[in-house]
Amino acid sequence: MPKAYVFTRYGGPETEAFVEQDVPVPGPGELLVAVRAAGVNPVDWKLRAGYVRPGSEPQPFPAVFGSEAAGVVEAVGPDVSGFAVGDEVFGNPVTGGYAEYTLLPAAVTAHKPAGLSxxxxxALPVAAATAYDGIRQLGLAPGSTLLITGAGGGVGTAAAQLARHDGVRVVGVASPAKKDFVESLGAVHVASGPGFAERVRAVAPDGVDAVFDLVGGDTLRTAATLLDDPATLISVGDKQLVVALGGAAVRRARDAAVLQALARLTEDGVLRTRVDRVYPLASAGEALRAVEQGHARGKTVIDVVA
Incomplete structure (x- = not known):
């Protein structure tokens, strides 16, 4: 039977396990996909830890990890058009991506170009799509200065590249160990930690025009003080706090059009996924630890067929 990596209850890594499961059956609007690769994101371990969205349904257990997947269509559910068995696709799974088979909703699935691995x-459906939505939401003019907190992670990596493509100057806050990586994105690196606001002012004496926060908490509070207008403050790190500070959470489009746009940008060389590490499915726990402990630079991906 196909394998999947799951968590059996809310808690820490001790709740994680491999299980065998039946091949899921696609319902209306769904695709059955044989997974080839799955992205790893902070939301994966946060869900396991019990950080659920207000008003969300209780999590059924065991729950398969993973909110990004790419693979090959094995079956097409009712009321689906535009997809056929054998199509190579990527999107946001409804039954988890750390698995040999998963279900993808056709509305949030895109065809994978042949030139894209x-x-x-x-690596695109969560982090890059979040970055794309945030950069479009800000709508900064060329020559503007954007501050990104948590610039060394998956969302920050994509946001920096997309902003630079729009002609925006980027200042990226990240750990000192990620200095070379952040600068390779075309951003000005500022070391994170106490006093980072003063370091930002030193490299951007004319101020910053917007903040894209990926950290939340005190980092978000401090970054907000660098803005004259809180309307240009957005966050995925702390959605409640950013609103209290006068800014807004990143508004997610969650549709196939965004994924198709990202695929084109990647094919054109505008956006590099910056995959840091690729792990086999058998090492899914190790991949998740790398992201949970903040050691990953850019994206971490699981190769399900390795």
Whole structure:
């Protein structure tokens, strides 16, 4: 039977396990996909830890990890058009991506271009799509200065590249160990930690025009003080706090059009997925630890067929 990596209850890594499961059956609007690669994101361990969205349904257990997947269509559910068995696709699974088979909703699934690897495609649906939505939401003019907190992670990596493509100057806050990586994105690196606001002012004496926060908490509070207008403050790190500070949470489009746009940008060389590490499915726990402990630079991906 196909394998999947799951968590059996809310808690820490001790709740994680491999299980065998039946091949899921696609319902209306769904695709059955044989997974080739799955992206790893902070939301994966946060869900396991019990950080659920207000008003969300209780999590059924065991729950398969993973909200990004790329693979090959094995079956098409009712009321689906535009997809056929054998199509190579990527999107946001409804039954988890750390698995040999999963279900993808057709409305949030895109065809994978032939020139895009499964590994790179699996790195796009969450982090890169969040970055794309945030940069479009800000709508900064060329020559503007954007501050990104948490610039060394998956969302920050994509946001920096997309902003630079729009002609925006980027200042990226990240750990000192990620200095070279952040600068390779075309951003000005500022070391994170106490006093980072003063370091930002030193490299951007004319101020910053917007903040894209990926950290939340005190980092978000401090970054907000660098803005004259809180309307240009957005966050995925702390959605409640950013609103209290006068800014807004990143508004997610969650549709196939965004994924198709990202695929084109990746094919054109505008956006590099910056995959840091690729792990086999058998090492899914190790991949998740790398992201949970903040050691990953850019994206971490699981190669399900390795």
């Amino acid at each position: 499964f590994t790179d495609a699996a």
